[in-house]
Amino acid sequence: MTAVRSRPERLRALIEMEACAAGFDVVTIASPEAAPMAPGRLAHFLKEGRHGTMAWMEETAMRRAHPRALWPDVRSIIMLGMNYGPGHDPLAVLARRDRGAISVYAQNRDYHDVIKGRLKQIAGKVAARTGAQVKVFVDTAPVMEKPLAAGSGLGWQGKHTNLVSREFGSWLFLGSIFTTAELAADRPEKDHCGSCRACLDICPTEAFPAPYQLDARRCISYLTIEHKGPIPQEFRERMGNRIYGCDDCLAVCPWNKFAREASEAKLKAREELKAPPLSELLELDDAAFRAFFSGSPVKRIGRDRFLRNVLIAAGNSGEKSLVPACRRLAEDPAPLVRGAAIWALSRLMEPHAFEALRDLQQYETDTDVQGEWKHALGWMAGR
Template identity: 55%
Template sequence: MIDGADKARLIAYSLEQGFDEARVSSADFGKKPGEYLDAFLQAGYHGDMDWLVAKQKWRRHPQSLWPEAKSALVLGLNYAPASDPRALADHPDRGIISVYAQGKDYHDLIKKRLKRIARWIVQEFGADVKVFVDTAPVMEKPLAASAGLGWQGKHTNLLSRNFGSWLFLGCILTTLEIAPDDPTTGDCGSCTACLDVCPTQAFVGPYKLDASKCISYLTIETRAHIPRDIRSAMGNRIYGCDDCLSVCPWNKFAKRSREMAFMPRAELTAPRLSDLAGLDDTAFREIFSGSPVKRLGRNRFIRNVLIALGNQKDRSQVTHVTPLLEDPSPIIRVAAVWALHQLGSVSDFNKLYDACMIRESDPDVIEEWQIAKKERLDEQTG
């Protein structure tokens, strides 16, 4: 085990690399996180994120992934915004992109810094190391809580006394034995603001999230069609959702991120939905170059934009929806049919129904047309 002076050097070096928090946990964080993961998956709350099931054994515990690991250096990087992201909900013609995706991709930034620290550990102490951002089967939030960066709030995200709900996490597992820091004593008390604000009521209860109903999952993770009973609740959120994070009272202690890479790009802070609907693949890649949004791909992104356009309830937007009724992607055509149903007049709808159904072959798109047609008839007959 390294002594206190060496641990202090490690923490100091980590902070010098640009992190806002650096603390240590034992690689053994106990059985509870793994038990929670098992229950989460058994309940089906993961939706179609099958990769969670595929790597469940590794994810349950850091030492299941790497038995030789003794300690975890857990790093936090503040990404707090300058203003409340929920304000854009009052501007339905604009798309809401999650705060974390309005600047450069945090994965690349954090991984580079983690690798620098990892190399330093190897050079200074000769220990083995592995670095992780949130793309690997390691549960960073329980490790961060064990290290004392904060605690998992009722919204299931890490909650910090210093940074509220706005911390990116990364960790370095190592064979080096380092005295662990004490966990933070903190809780959410009787507050349920994060649970109450969720547009899709994705929280089963405090500390329990049904991810399959979460807008972040629906707009980013799932490759399927967004369920009809959830579409209206999504509003104008087109990539992620910050509502449960931004409403947290602990954010009053957070200060705007000082990381220049996270400064929001103007074109991503409040883009017009009508402009986004017309993006082809080349334009999509150009606009979102360097952003996490690019990994989503054009088709799923336009799916999200069409749901938001439908929720705008502005008939003038039909002109932006109509061309997408014949897009090559079925996932776009389904969303376009739904948006048309929300926006178009009876005559607009019937004309396009007849023209598109003659050529349509995808069963999901046909079903969407048929459901919309039936609902139109039901509305007319009262």
């Protein structure tokens, strides 16, 4: 385990020892004032509407802006990082158009489940040793983990807005323990991005209005995970075969050359999730979807939203063999699935064959799906 700065205090030594035993790779200490620029940046992000449909970000903005707004008694924040570096090139699957690309972080167990229990173990030891109060957070509460991690020296926020570490590149899960215990804070890490623009230039949807700024509405991770409705037309072709998340900006970071494969077994990729065949994913009913993604964060978006993503990938694949599966899904009970199936079929079928499907259109009652038919037929007419 790597400690950013070693300190002689017994409590600090206990925290580092327990963090190492729990499988964390790095631990630092932040003061509640470690991210003074974060509130202003958050306010600008929300004012520009860049959070899209994530209304919870606006609803919790006051508590998110400062740790003491979330918990007035906090005196120190223990920041912990767990390496989830892949043992393979996560971008290689993008060339395999008949396969689905799932973000590295979702290729095994849900990291919330992996990390939260371990944070509680460490927090319990801190409370027992000091009598201090503790609270643990793993990306499920209004805590700005990345600015706090940067302010504590764990890494720095790169131009893609994600945390970058000199030792682990862009592949760190973050967790935090808020405590009333007084701990000496570590120094912030410097920004080491320099003139590099690799993460900005590779983005398929141009989701970065400027370095260090993200417009979530254009981000494939947001579109495939958080966005609940039909994928906007302008982004569908750019999604390629990305069916859950997008690793492009993370994977291209030059600092990844110092990263290493995750040692935690639950964070290593399951073979069947590295590049699953679209043909198999298109056959998933709700029960099969839940079974296949048991324990995975993919399960949280539900079968319908997931199949929406898979159908977009099918439409981009050029694989005519996927037409029968897409045709069946054009009559799926879920409008979200039907609409995406219509789009996929319009990309995979010849105009005369697609025209023969218009019997389905006359029975369609959902407004969004009717819009898909109108757009698909118009696109076909212009080919």
